[in-house]
Amino acid sequence: MHRSTFLRAAIGALTFCAFTAHAAADDYPTRPVELLVPFAVGGGTDAVARAFADTAGRKLSHGMIVVNRPGAAGAIGHQEGARAPADGYKLTMVTPEINLAYLQGIGKARSQDYTYIARLNVDPIVLIVPTNSPFKTLEDVLAKAKAKPGQVALANSGKGATYHLAAVALEEKTGLTFNNIPYVGAGPEMTAILGNQVEGGFATTGEAGNYVKAGKFRLLGVMAPQRLKDFPDVPTFKERGIDLQLGTWRALAVPKGTPPAVIAKLKDVAQKASQDPKYQQFFKNQFLGMVYEDGDKLAPELDREFKFYSDIVAKLQLK
Structure with missing residues (x-):
């Protein structure tokens, strides 16, 4: 094929492809x-x-x-x-x-x-426990973790996920260790906490809020710069001397x-x-x-x- 003929054909093909893509975008979605x-x-x-x-x-x-x-x-x-x-x-x-x-x-x-x-x-991320838990405050959780290192079982939404990071960051801030239990998402995690398979866990109010309002979960602390308007009685971690803000x-x-x-x-x-x-x-x-x-x-x-x-x-x- 002659060079000029080839170039015209190539340009035509590109123009057609661009036109086709544009037309497809205009029709979106089909x-x-x-x-x-x-x-x-x-x-x-x-x-x-x-x-x-x-x-x-x-x-x-x-x-x-x-x-x-x-x-x-x-x-x-x-x-x-x-x-x-x-x-x-x-x-x-x-x-x-x-x-x-x-x-x-x-x-x-x-x-x-x-x-x-x-x-x-x-x-923001929050720490929750079942309402039948002996933990009434964030300090109660930390006290048991200090007395029994690595034994307080706290759920998260998956190894390496933000809720797991919250647990590890809390360990780093306090010098304590927990038994961090990963689940394949926050939904299965909520089920585990409801069933007392673990002692508590990290989530957000998006997963736990209705359980708290229904009296099934107790909210112990929030990793936010200020208290949440929907849960004004729940302290921030910073109020408790732990400068931790994650969400x-x-x-x-x-x-x-x-x-x-x-x-x-x-x-x-x-x-x-x-x-x-x-x-x-x-x-x-x-x-x-x-x-x-x-x-x-x-x-x-x-x-x-x-x-x-x-x-x-x-x-x-x-x-």
Whole structure:
């Protein structure tokens, strides 16, 4: 083929591909959109995802389906989402575990593998025990851990996850050791605490709040700068002399390379969902911290958080 003829053919092919991609983005979506959750059914991430999918699905022509991919501190789901085709048909509810799992050698996906649509939720971590527990205060837990090192069984949502990090950070701050028991998500963790399989655990009010209000759990402390308005009688860890502030968040994301028109459509849907009264009421009812933060603003913060967790993982030798 003559060189000029080849170049014209190549340019034509590229133009056609660009036109086809643009047309596909304009038509998006033409089938149901999948929202991948890297944790088990019943936890806070699952709850946020299902509330969002229900609301957003009514604003999309073909609806939104939630799919759970638990395991390895969220690494399995985060990796699947990051490696998905960049066409907007598989979204992921990303959490801080994406960086934590990577830094600890558990997962291969990083926060930089995604383009972020919006952050939907932020919550501090809390320490909970069953109401029939002999522990009435945070000091009671610490006193037993001091008297019986490594014997106080506290659940978390998975080895290497944020709730596990909270337990390890508390050990580092106090010089104590606990028997940290991992579960495949906060849902199974709540079941274990309810069944007295463990003495307590770390979670957020998104998982534990309704159990507390129902009289099944006792909330002993919150890792936040100030007390929570829904639980004003519960002290912060800092009030008890432990300067520890840790939390979690949930953000909607798509793989890098997703067409800008698809991203714009999803941002519009997410913003409209955040204004839906039923959606807002869900967060209040579940004691979840609702936010709406554009994904472009989130990316730089994730870079800072990566450095923060990198320092903690190194300091606590969690690799």
